[in-house]
Amino acid sequence: MRYSSLLFFLLVFTLTTLPQNFTGKKFALDPGHGSPRGTTCEPETKRYEAWMNHIVMPYLKQMLQRDGATVFSTRGDFDSLGACITLSEREAVANNNNVDFFHSIHHNAFTGTSNYSLVLFEQLNNTICPNGNPQWPGQADSMSIYMAAELFAGLQTTVGYPRGDYCFLGYNLGVLNNLNMPGVLSEGSFFDFPAEILRLANLDYLRTEAEAQYLSYLKYYKKPLPAHGSLVGLVTSLSTGNPVKGVRVVLTSLGKTYTVDSLGNGFYRFDSLPREHTQFQFIPIRILPIQQLQ
Secondary structure, three states, rough: OOOEEEEEEEEEEEOOOOOOOOOOEEEEEEOOOOOHHHHHHHHHHHHHHHHHHHHHHHHHHHHHHOOOEEEOOOOOOOOOOOOOOOOOHHHHHHHHHHHOOOEEEEEOOOOOOOOOOOEEEEEOOOOOOOOOOEEEOOHHHHHHHHHHHHHHHHHHHOOOEEEHHHHHHHHOOOOOOOOOEEEEEEEEEEEEOOOHHHHHHOOHHHHHHHHHHHHHHHHHHHOOOOOOEEEEEEEEEEOOOOOOOOEEEEOOOEEEEEOOOOOOOOOOEEEEEHHHOOOOOHHHHEEEEEEEEE
């Protein structure tokens, strides 16, 4: 079988010798939706979304903490089955800790036909649409621009929308409307889009989403970008055009390999690459069936 590799994301990021960009900064991260248990929590349709949100949030938390930030989470890390928590209680975590920025992490759904990225901020009214009259002008609306662009670039959704909540929804988001600081709600991608369902089941893909969000924090606070990057892409069959399973991607210049999972998403990822190895035109990659490597 012949394969095609689509390189679709370069994220400047490193896990070693990070500058302390966020020393003195405090953030509150909220994994959207809670326990699907019982009738007082989210319905069954939110179970899958809650799982993803509770994976992306602690990934982002770790990245911000490595960079010197103090991070408060509204729920326990990797906890999607704990007790219910109201929107007011989520906001209270941010307000009571006097954080600098609040971020509620979500994924979207429609009818299985959409897959865009969306970052919403609070608006005072909808007299100027789509983004006029923000509650936190030059702050939450600016972060939404950075984050929507990074999510779009990182996850290769169809588009990234930074939008005011009142214009987009017709009402203010409850998780943003009583904050004492700027905040946004991110919808990384659509968890009911068929191809995206398979990608979102891959933990490395969820880490990529968290890194896109992390990069938006660096850009919003005008901090320097680290010297290392992550490279991700999709492997598809040239004969069918579909993502493949169980092949091994080899980054020949560094001797790194990544085995594509068996879910049918074709996704691969290489972490912490030196900058000189993250220029697309100079990346030699081989794609081999697993049996050729045994």
